[in-house]
Amino acid sequence: MKTLVVYFSLEGNTKWAAERIAAELGADILALEPKAAYPDKGFKKYFWGGKSSVMKEAPELEPYKVKTADYGQIVLAAPVWAGNFAPPLRTFLQLEDLSGKSLALVTCSGGGSPAKAFANLKELLQVSGEIPTLWLVDPKSKQDPKNETAIREFCGRLGAQK
Numbered sequence: 588m589k590t591l592v593v594y595f596s597l598e599g600n601t602k603w604a605a606e607r608i609a610a611e612l613g614a615d616i617l618a619l620e621p622k623a624a625y626p627d628k629g630f631k632k633y634f635w636g637g638k639s640s641v642m643k644e645a646p647e648l649e650p651y652k653v654k655t656a657d658y659g660q661i662v663l664a665a666p667v668w669a670g671n672f673a674p675p676l677r678t679f680l681q682l683e684d685l686s687g688k689s690l691a692l693v694t695c696s697g698g699g700s701p702a703k704a705f706a707n708l709k710e711l712l713q714v715s716g717e718i719p720t721l722w723l724v725d726p727k728s729k730q731d732p733k734n735e736t737a738i739r740e741f742c743g744r745l746g747a748q749k
């Protein structure tokens with residue numbers, strides 16, 4: 588099954604995870620870029636990103652060329668913001684019809700629970716049963732060998748590439 592890893596990352600942790608997963612699977616990768624970049628420093632970073640997450644915004648994205656119709660399996664990755672998944676992923680899900688595809692979810696957080704982010708994503712995707720999920724804590728800034736094991740275990744649960 589051809590796999591696409593779709594991610595949004597503000598500070599590089601989810602990017603790091605998405606790239607590791609794509610390399611492990613031999614998958615293609617798509618970075619979501621909001622047209623209006625979120626501030627990435629200081630108070631503004633938490634204020635504007637947090638507000639956007641709490642308000643369940645769907646920020647406009649820069650156009651991308653990838654066609655999800657070409658893929659049978661999609662891995663969706665985003666950081667946890669204010670307990671939920673970061674909003675650029677919401678925009679992607681509004682733009683794309685992923686019904687019938689094999690799905691898997693990845694979040695990176697600073698240590699807070701990914702439960703709400705996963706639950707909200709599954710609700711949006713209308714997934715009722717179990718799907719593979721992976722939660723990493725700041726994997727780029729806090730390098731930990733356990734992350735490699737977790738990534739390999741996660742990838743092992745996904746459909747094989749063809």
Ligand SMILES: Cc1cc2nc3c(=O)[nH]c(=O)nc-3n(C[C@H](O)[C@H](O)[C@H](O)COP(=O)(O)O)c2cc1C
Nearest residue numbers: 596597598599600601636666669670696697698699
């Ligand atoms: C706006 C904002 C809100 C955040 N909210 C949370 C949170 O609720 N819980 C948590 O554990 N970490 C939170 N974090 C930390 C990030 O989830 C964490 O550092 C993540 O690894 C960042 O991913 P990135 O480097 O791909 O952007 C927040 C970070 C930002 C910028």
